[in-house]
Each structure stands twice: as structure tokens, then as C-alpha cells.
Amino acid sequence: MKIDVSRKLPEHIECLVYLHQEDAEIKGPEILGEELLQAIESFCKLENFNFSLGAITSFTRMINKKKQVIILCGVGKKEQFDSIILRNNLGNCWREATQHKVRQAYLALGFEAKIPEAELGHILSESALLSTYRFDKYRSNSISHEIQSIHLIYFAKTNRHLNRGILEGRIYAESTILARNLVNEPANVMNPETLAEHAKKAALEYGFSIEIHSLDKLKRLKMEALLAVGKGSKSEPKLIIMRYNGIPDKKSTKTALIGKGLTFDTGGYSLKPTDGMVNMKSDMGGAAAVIGAMAAIASLKLKVNVVGIVAAAENMISSTAYRPGDIITSMAGKTIEVVNTDAEGRLTLVDAIHYALEKEKADRILDIATLTGAAVAALGTDYSAVLSNDQDWLTTLKKAADFTGEKFWQMPLHLPYKDLIKSEVADLKNSGGRLAGCITAALFIHEFVQDKPWIHIDIAGRALRDKPQGIESHGATGAGVRLLTSLLRNME
Numbered sequence: 353m354k355i356d357v358s359r360k361l362p363e364h365i366e367c368l369v370y371l372h373q374e375d376a377e378i379k380g381p382e383i384l385g386e387e388l389l390q391a392i393e394s395f396c397k398l399e400n401f402n403f404s405l406g407a408i409t410s411f412t413r414m415i416n417k418k419k420q421v422i423i424l425c426g427v428g429k430k431e432q433f434d435s436i437i438l439r440n441n442l443g444n445c446w447r448e449a450t451q452h453k454v455r456q457a458y459l460a461l462g463f464e465a466k467i468p469e470a471e472l473g474h475i476l477s478e479s480a481l482l483s484t485y486r487f488d489k490y491r492s493n494s495i496s497h498e499i500q501s502i503h504l505i506y507f508a509k510t511n512r513h514l515n516r517g518i519l520e521g522r523i524y525a526e527s528t529i530l531a532r533n534l535v536n537e538p539a540n541v542m543n544p545e546t547l548a549e550h551a552k553k554a555a556l557e558y559g560f561s562i563e564i565h566s567l568d569k570l571k572r573l574k575m576e577a578l579l580a581v582g583k584g585s586k587s588e589p590k591l592i593i594m595r596y597n598g599i600p601d602k603k604s605t606k607t608a609l610i611g612k613g614l615t616f617d618t619g620g621y622s623l624k625p626t627d628g629m630v631n632m633k634s635d636m637g638g639a640a641a642v643i644g645a646m647a648a649i650a651s652l653k654l655k656v657n658v659v660g661i662v663a664a665a666e667n668m669i670s671s672t673a674y675r676p677g678d679i680i681t682s683m684a685g686k687t688i689e690v691v692n693t694d695a696e697g698r699l700t701l702v703d704a705i706h707y708a709l710e711k712e713k714a715d716r717i718l719d720i721a722t723l724t725g726a727a728v729a730a731l732g733t734d735y736s737a738v739l740s741n742d743q744d745w746l747t748t749l750k751k752a753a754d755f756t757g758e759k760f761w762q763m764p765l766h767l768p769y770k771d772l773i774k775s776e777v778a779d780l781k782n783s784g785g786r787l788a789g790c791i792t793a794a795l796f797i798h799e800f801v802q803d804k805p806w807i808h809i810d811i812a813g814r815a816l817r818d819k820p821q822g823i824e825s826h827g828a829t830g831a832g833v834r835l836l837t838s839l840l841r842n843m844e
Contacts, residue, residue, distance in 0.1 A: 353484075354501035355477050355518050357511045358458065359383070367421040367454040369445045371438075372403045372462035374429050380462045381505045392422060404428060405437065408444055410452065421452045427463075435467055436757040439475045440822030443483030446499065447820060450484055453497045460505045469508060471755075473517025474524070476504055478834075481525035482823040487536040523651045524756075524837060528830035530554060531637075531644035535815060535828035539616035539633045543587040544664035547615055547636060551592045551643050551662070558647040565591035573707070575663075577682040577699040580690070582665035584620060584673025589665040589700075591707065592639075594646045598655045606657045607843070608714035609836060610704045611642030612697045612721030613664035620667050620693030621675055628725075634828065635697070637815035638721040639664060641832030648837040655844045659712045663700035667693070679778050683707060684800055687778040695783040697723050698793055702800040709802055716745065716805040718839075719797060720832050721812075726789030728813035736760040736814050736831065739794040742805035749807060752838035758831065760809065763791055770795050809835075 361383055370380065370392060378393040395401070395411050405428030412421050425445050427433050442459075449457050465472060480502050488494040506514065534542065534550055542550075548564045555562035567588045570579055575591070582589035592613070614635035618624060624632070639662040646660045674680070678690045680699075684706040688699065701719050708714040727737040738760045740746045746762065753760055772784030772792050780799060784792030794808045814831035817824050 353480060353499060355480055355522070356503055357506050357514050358503040359507060361458065361505070364415060364418050365420060365458050367423065367449055367452065367457040369423045369425065369449065369457055369459045370462060371425045371427055371441065371445070371460070373427055373433065374403045374405065376403070376430075376463060378462060380460045381507065383505065384460055392424065395422070396424070402426070405432065406441065406444075408441075408448060410448060421449070421454055423448050430463070435471060435475060435755075438465065438467065439479050439757055442475065442479035443823035446480050446483045446502070449499055450497055455500045456503075457499060457501070458503045458505055469513035470517035470520070473514040474521035476502070477518045477521025478525045479823050481522065482528060483820070483825065485529055485532060485825045487533065487827050520652065523648055524834050527644040527648035527651070527837065528833040530647055531640035531830040531833045532828040534640040534643065535634050535637050535830070537633065542615050542633065542636070543666060544582070544590040544613070544615055545587060547613060547639065547662070547664050548590045548592050551594060554643055554647050555594060558650045560594050560596040560646050560650045562595070563593045565593070573683060574681070575683045575703040575707070576680045577688065578663045578665060578703040580674040580678065580680045581667055581696045581699050584668040584670040585666035587615075587666050589663065591704070592662040592664060593712070594643070594660040596646060596650050596658045598649075598653065599657050604657050605715045606659060606713065607840065608705070608708035608712060608717050609642045609645060609658060609660045610701055610708060610717065610719040611639035611660065611662045612636065612701055612719070612723065613639035613662040614697055614700070615664060615666050617667045617694070617696065618669055620669060620673055620696065622692045622694040623669070624694060631816055634815045635722050636664070637811055637828070637831060638719070640828070640830070641720050641811070641836060644830060644833035645836035645840070648833065649840055652837070652841065654840055656840050658840060659708060659714060661704045661708050661712075663704040665700055667696045682800070686780060686799065689775040689778040689781040691781045692783040695793070697721050698796050699782060701797055705797065705800050709804065714804070717801050718807045718809070718836070720809040720836070722815050723810045724790045724793050724812055726793075727810040730790060731761055731813060733813040733817070734759055737763050737790050737810040738807065739763050739765045739791065740807045741765060741798065741801070741803070742807070745805050745807060748842050749835070749839050751842055752835055755838050756834040758835045763794070765794060765798065766791055767795070
């Protein structure tokens, strides 16, 4: 899809996307012409359309025997407008344009957006590429329509900042699409081995280094927590280590991104019900976020040192699968009583975290995972749950979230709840029960971070959408890619 800035219009516009604020005078760039603006104004009066927040409508007209589609979208009142509203409303507009089978669209703002030009360009790219994404490779009769070009009508002394934003927004979007494609693959295609192969392809394409540890190496590393989770599957677990060094100086701070990589999760012997299992191909959403973020970080050539680690496994049932009541020893040496085989993600994460600290010498840790149903119950599907032991770093994450529009809510790292994960027969147990499940899962992971700055992001409610919304299409959202990329960018 071509995305650029235009100062003049062709003789015929196939589609105009016009955004405006609520109950404001119809106006816009002069090159639209008085006749076109009057047509919009007449339609709005006829249909009583006042550009309220999120309202979208369209009409068609014939101009010199050619059809012209006009899409109108409201961004609400002036005082409530922000970049998040712009991004999501543009996403809905591009989806509407696709339904009209538009090939070429022009975008006009009927108001002064007061958004930095680079950010405006960024939002334009992201909204266009992410909202029109579809995963239909397995549909034999799929006929998909794609917008070929989008042109922003904009006047500035130079388009340098806009064009830079458009390019960077494309990088963010394409890296998010990489993650979406990984999550959308069914589990009969995506297993730990194929996930590792996809990570290798990404490393080659985007320019970061990669190392894969297989079964024998994992045994030598004594990663028994990861190995236990994967014991029931014929697909052997993998440890995927991705490295990007934007600052060659070895003394520079290194950030570790740890992604949960359960390519499918039955729950093991603590078996999930069918409804709870059908979408468990998404249980590697954290892994996909880390792989996508590594691609974006390398493409942007950020001045940071990052190691991305994915402990990939399948949690299945067989005669070799781990069981409730088993006691396993993590790579860190802590013993764990397994009271619930469906609390498996945290087991893989803590081995990956210890590897990052001991083998990669990471200075700070961020883990991202589709970890708990408790996070979904508490926050629904629009917010991720976040816990941390470092408020300064969390403030940097909040700044990143303000830019990307990915919402999160900080949950308390309430240390007295550690009592819920104490075991009578081991150092820890892997589940604290039904109470405060999101918090106790984070507290379990916290036991392994060695007091390093640490952020935990639970994207269990954010990994999938059952219907399109804003820039997110049906299926995988790619949650976390843009957030992690912006976080690292803010740390340059």
C-alpha cells in the first residue's frame, strides 16, 4: 500500500475520507473545492449527522459518470480529541473504504489536529496497514480487496517530518503484522520448532542475531521448569535467544524481553474445557510480541542493547506429561510444587528470566505473556495488567503507551500475597488459587528477577479480537509489539 502526502488532487477523486469535530462548521483544505464541501454539508443536514465521537457514515455520488465515495467520520468534541481517537477512527475509515472496494483514497481533516507532524504520519501508516489486515491464507475461496494508495491532503513548508512518521509507522505496523501472523497460525502448523524457524527468518530479514537451544542443551542448562511443561508433547521445547546490539559498548545497559511461547495449551492434566481451549493457539502471544518488537527495534536501528528470549513449548497430555503434585527444580535452583498444570506459563518464563540474568547478563527484565484468566476477569479485553518493582521504568512504559494507544492498568505487587504461593514441600507452588490470580502469578515470577528492575505485562485479554475494532482486525492483535518498541525507543 502506498501512503503519502498530497498538495493537489487529480481530476477525479475515487474516495474522500473526511474527519471532523462534533457540531463544527464544515470546512477543509481549499483544494477540496466549495462544491464538494457543500455536498458534505448537505448530506450532514439531511441525515442529521453531527460528527459525534466514533460516528461513521458514507454516501456515493456520480461525478462525470464516475462513482465517488465520501466517508464521513466524527472525532467528537474539540476538548476530547487526541491521537488515540484519531488512530482508531482512521482504522474504522479504512475498513469502510475497503468494504466499498476503493482502490485510491484521499484523507482530509476538517479541523486543526494539533498533533506533531511526525506523529500524524505515523498514525496514518499504522491505521491504514493494521486495520485492513486479514489472515485468510487458509480460505480456499477468499477474495480480498486491498486499498492500493492513501494520500493525506496536507500543507506544510516541508513534508520531511510527515514522511519520517509515515516510514516509522510502517515499520511499527509491519512488525505488528509479523506478530499477528505468528499468533493466527493454527497449532497444527505452529509448534516450538516452527516458531523457532519463523524467528530465524525474522532475524535474517530484519538484522538481529539468533541462537536456538534444543532439548539436549536445555537439559545441560537444567531448565527443568521449561522441560516439565513440554514433556507431554512430541514437539520438543526450544529456547530462542535473539540479540540486538545498537550500542557496541559492552558496559551499556542490556534489556531482556521475555515472551511466553506456549504454542498450544491444553491445560495439561488440569484440563481446560473446550471453550477455554479453542483459542489456545494464542498462548504464544507474548513470544510473538517479542519477535515483532525485535524486528521493529532492528529496523529502526535504535541505540539500545536488547536480548529477546522465548521459551517455547506445548502443554499437552500424555504418559510423559507432568502432573499435579510433581516437584520440579527451576534453572535458578528453586524447587516448585506443581499444584496446577494449567499454571504452566510462569514456569517457562522463570527459566527464561534466569537464563537472561545469568547467561546474557541482562540489567533489566520485562516479561510479556498471555498469563492469567484473572487479568481478563479484572480488566476485560481493552486493558493489559501490569505489575512492576520499578516505578521509574513503569513511567517510561506509560509514556510509550500514551503514544501507541495500548492501554494497561497497574495492579499492586502486594507482597503479603506471597503467602498464597508458599508450599509445605517445596520452595514455591506454581499457583495461589483463585484469589488475586493475576497478582500471585506476578509474585511467583518476581521471586526469580533478583531485584533487577522488572515489568510484567499480562496480555491475556488483549491477544485476540472476536470482531474488528479500531486498528485491530479479527483474530490476533499483535498486542505488545508497538508498546515494547516505543518503550525501548524512549530508553535510547
